[in-house]
Amino acid sequence: MKLKLKLPNPGLEDRIPSHQQLEKMEEEEAGDRPKWDSKTQYMLTCIGFCVGLGNVWRFPYLCQTHGGGAFMIPFLILLVLEGIPLLHMEFAIGQRLRKGSVGVWTSIHPYLTGVGIASMLVSFLVGVYYNTIMAWVMWYFFNSFQSPLPWTHCPINDNRTGLVSECERSSPVDYFWYRETLNTSTEIGDSGGLQWWMVLCLVCSWIVLYVCCVRGIETTGKAVYVTSTLPYVVLTIFLIRGLTLKGSVSGIKYLFTPDVNELMNPSTWMDAGTQVFYSFSLAFGGLISFSSYNSVHNNCEQDAVIISLVNGFTSVFSATVIYSIIGFRATEKFDDCSGRNILALMNAFDLPEDNVTQSNYEDVLRSLNNTSPEIIQGLNLKTCNLDTFLSEGVEGTGLAFIVFTEAITKMPVSPLWAILFFIMLFCLGLSTMFGNVEGVVVPLQDLDILPKNWPKEALTGLACLVSFMLALIFVLGSGNYWLALFDSFAGSIPLLVIAFCEMVAVVYLYGIDRFNDDIEFMIGHKPNIFWQVTWRVISPLIMLVIFIFYLVTKVSEELTYLVWDPSSENFPILDNAYYPSWIYVIIFILAGVPSLAVPVVALFKFIYNRCCRKPDRYDHETLSTVSAKVQMSEMQVKS
């Protein structure tokens, strides 16, 4: 079925290698382009890039708040309709055109360089704040080599009369996170100065990343054997450990209990869509780069399906593990709470121990309330509800550094579990960072703005150095607030824009018919009706709907953020504060600049063509990228 709607695209044939050229390159193994050592390396790298911190700390939260087991339905539907087609498309286009993101989009049409540049900018901005989270993980990892763990007890105050007040009013884990780790200020405008211990950890995380990425996939290919497999090992260990703890099953039951009414709620579907999209690390340009190092006849369709399924499975698996531990923590807190109530009753009425237990607590309380209500009033008994404790399962850094660390302190041999947990988080994040670095360095090479004789090590080093300097913002006193800002705006809207442009470019500018022929050439059969329907209609539509919904929600909601303010009256509950007015400039830079790069670069090239260059009907616009030059010159020598 030939598509009637196709935008004119002159000169496309000259910009891309033809099928014969690809065959020749394949046979003679020509070109200076790096190659994967084995298929396993490629799969592990892609899985590592897709599976990240979001699978561990965003998906379980979404699952639990949007109706537990019922959330699987929108998640799986959108995985199939949105995730897999987009993934297959990125793999196929990278494998076919054999370039990084800038190279691929420029080949399709010179005006589309902006899409590649936008991908590069987003990869850069996300990489900067993502590695700061790695620095936080490293800090906790370094602090796990002591017993008892430093976030178990509150420290004693200076004059040795009691515990530090801020810690006493909140909790040891909160105090360790907000004061001893972040040393957070009370608002985003108050910078609070650089926190030297966090600077050290940041240096460490960037150096580790540099060592792993220094020669591109040559080094990351070796590193992924550890960073992509270790998280699964640790998750399995935690699952076994979790299931043997008291109360874990109640956590898992709470997670998966379906609430079918949530399916009627549009925000459930939107959250499922955004989770699928961000979880697949699409539109960063890293996946296109990775698949361009494959051989031409690699079965990218199979890869896309396998990686999508692995990603989905990992989300569900890690949700189970996380909630088994949260169930344990909730049960411990519930036991503590009712224990305290029982003790208060026993002490007030001098009842012998064992007279009041959890089972007869209610009856005893009622009978005592009838006889002496004033004493009961004076005791200030709190109601203990297991469900309240279970629903305290937060997301993001709160889950990893507050809730989970608290659960770990209650397990025997806590330092071991802490070390395992933070190694797992570090590996998850590091393998995602590999993709980000790839998405920054390869476009830099393709764009030709740096001298050609610079080795790849120097380019990677420069990218890491510049990112590190920018990341110093996140180790100020207000760093946590800046990171939340970056997370909300840099890593969200531009990606949706880029993904939509990608789909339109491939289907309508490159031509879905040509794309189908390419895939037939590469893997041996034409993509079936499922791919046709999703690529042409369903996936772009879903992207558009999500984008509009997202934009509307973000614009209509008030711009507030949560602050940790010991002097506020709601303390220890985080306060909702308003952003200062100059934040809007920052938000525009974060979300607007990458998104606007697409039309601005197109416009710039259009004007440049019209006014400065002689209008040429067959404007070849040969790419002067490293990979293009080398391919052509090699073939001239051999032939």
Added chain:
Amino acid sequence: MSARLLFALCLALTWTSVLMQDLCTEGASDGYKVRLSIKTALGDHAYEWNESEMFLFKANLAYAMRRHFNMQTYNVSNIIVCDETPRVSFWFVVANPADTSQLIPGGEVEEAVRKSRNRINNAFLLTDQTLQFLGIAPTLATTVIPNTPPWLIAFIVVICVVSAGILALLVSTFMKKIRKEKGVLEEEKLENVYENGIPRDGPEGKAGSLNGGFMEDERHTQL
């Protein structure tokens, strides 16, 4: 006569004990309430609270007083206990051994208990939270602050490993570059054989052009 004396003695004894009991009241200003949570602390290994345990407690307290005042005069009989409840809580006061109608002031008792708190706790296999002296705050355990924070040690170890990794990689890059240059030189020398498209025949090569592959042979075999 002796019966009368005996009767008077008995009366006196009971009268003093009643008097002493009067000294111990709930809420006495020089007394303290003690609360034990044996089952919470020891679970299945909990012991029964009985007269013998009470005797042990009195003995411990007498020991604490002896230790604090450095006097050997305190005895179990100087510790007066009252208001026992099934919770296992009771009040106690300490009488002056020199004058049993006088009580030791509460401050002194507190000091004495504080000094020997650890010994008293251990005698009962309990802790500060499970053997409570209401009104006497438990001394907070001094946290050991090591000179180098432990996290710094882990950090230095990781940095050393990573730096070694960087050095190894840079050195291997350097070695590769040197080997490549050597290899390129060899290749250039080999290519000279095929200069101008005419292949050279003969192992000795054309006189005047160096053939790196056969240089060694030329030196030794003069053909």
